Amino acid sequence: MNRKLPGLARIFYLLLGIFLGAVVMVLSPKAYDSVFQWRFLSGLGLTRFNPGGEKMHRVPEPADLVKLYPDIVVRQWTPQIPSIAITFDDGPDNEYTPKILDILREHGVRATFFLIGHSVEKYPKVAKRIIAEGHAIGNHTYHHVNLANMAPWQVVTELEKANTVLAQVVNQQPSAVRPPYGALDSLAIEAIAEKGYKVVLWTIDSLDWHGLSAKEVLDNVIPELKNGTILLHHSAGGPEEDLSGMLEALPVIIETLKKQGYSFLTIPEVIEQYEAEREIAAKAALKISSQAKRSLSLGG
Numbered sequence: 057m058n059r060k061l062p063g064l065a066r067i068f069y070l071l072l073g074i075f076l077g078a079v080v081m082v083l084s085p086k087a088y089d090s091v092f093q094w095r096f097l098s099g100l101g102l103t104r105f106n107p108g109g110e111k112m113h114r115v116p117e118p119a120d121l122v123k124l125y126p127d128i129v130v131r132q133w134t135p136q137i138p139s140i141a142i143t144f145d146d147g148p149d150n151e152y153t154p155k156i157l158d159i160l161r162e163h164g165v166r167a168t169f170f171l172i173g174h175s176v177e178k179y180p181k182v183a184k185r186i187i188a189e190g191h192a193i194g195n196h197t198y199h200h201v202n203l204a205n206m207a208p209w210q211v212v213t214e215l216e217k218a219n220t221v222l223a224q225v226v227n228q229q230p231s232a233v234r235p236p237y238g239a240l241d242s243l244a245i246e247a248i249a250e251k252g253y254k255v256v257l258w259t260i261d262s263l264d265w266h267g268l269s270a271k272e273v274l275d276n277v278i279p280e281l282k283n284g285t286i287l288l289h290h291s292a293g294g295p296e297e298d299l300s301g302m303l304e305a306l307p308v309i310i311e312t313l314k315k316q317g318y319s320f321l322t323i324p325e326v327i328e329q330y331e332a333e334r335e336i337a338a339k340a341a342l343k344i345s346s347q348a349k350r351s352l353s354l355g356g
């Protein structure tokens with residue numbers, strides 16, 4: 057039954073295992089990468105094994121992401137009439153999200169909730185209430201993972217798993233994605249774009265997740281408000297996270313914006329306006345370049 061391997065044979069099998077592991081690593085770095093970025097290990101934050109240069113390894117800043125991928129990444133926009141978009145990440149839960157929905161309903165304001173797939177499974181009623189009260193939703197991955205640490209196929213799996221849950225619970229599959237922690241690298245962003253998603257970052261972070269008081273949240277937000285701002289709050293937190301300062305600040309932020317004549321847009325509306333802006337800019341650029349060519353051919 058419990059036959060023991062002789063010592064030499066044990067060493068042989070151990071060396072064979074190490075050798076085969078090394079062969080896989082050399083022949084298929086991607087396979088190695090996939091194992092190390094497996095979701096049960098991804099919490100360890102293991103570095104990615106990617107051959108190549110800067111593009112593969114550097115995690116760009118949000119402002120750089122917009123410059124590098126203007127067709128995919130939205131961080132602000134330039135509306136014709138004073139407008140703003142309020143967004144909430146990490147929900148739903150049954151503590152903060154319902155209170156936020158109460159405040160929004162009381163003030164007649166629509167917002168966008170970037171939802172985590174597994175939280176939607178846990179609190180389907182709250183997710184349904186978000187939709188029933190006229191708000192928009194976005195995809196905030198299934199497990200709330202750092203996409204910059206994952207292989208491209210895993211990034212796509214995370215997003216599609218979240219959208220499958222959303223389709224089942226609220227019958228919607230949002231194309232707007234907000235990466236947890238705002239973390240993305242070039243590989244992740246290209247995988248996201250290939251599937252037709254848009255990445256939506258934010259212009260102002262209220263830093264409410266830091267457990268700030270209402271005054272601190274207001275100090276972060278009010279001076280920075282301007283046309284075309286995407287404002288980031290959270291509608292759920294970890295066990296240690298206290299969002300009560302944000303709850304107290306939210307009505308003040310809404311009232312301030314209303315007094316200044318702002319309209320409140322949802323993220324799908326923002327994306328629509330952003331794409332129209334880009335189209336107009338592209339046409340204008342084309343016109344300028346064809347005029348330049350014409351004047352060159354005329355010998356100007």
Ligand SMILES: [Zn+2]
Binds near residue numbers: 200236
């Ligand atoms: Zn988040």
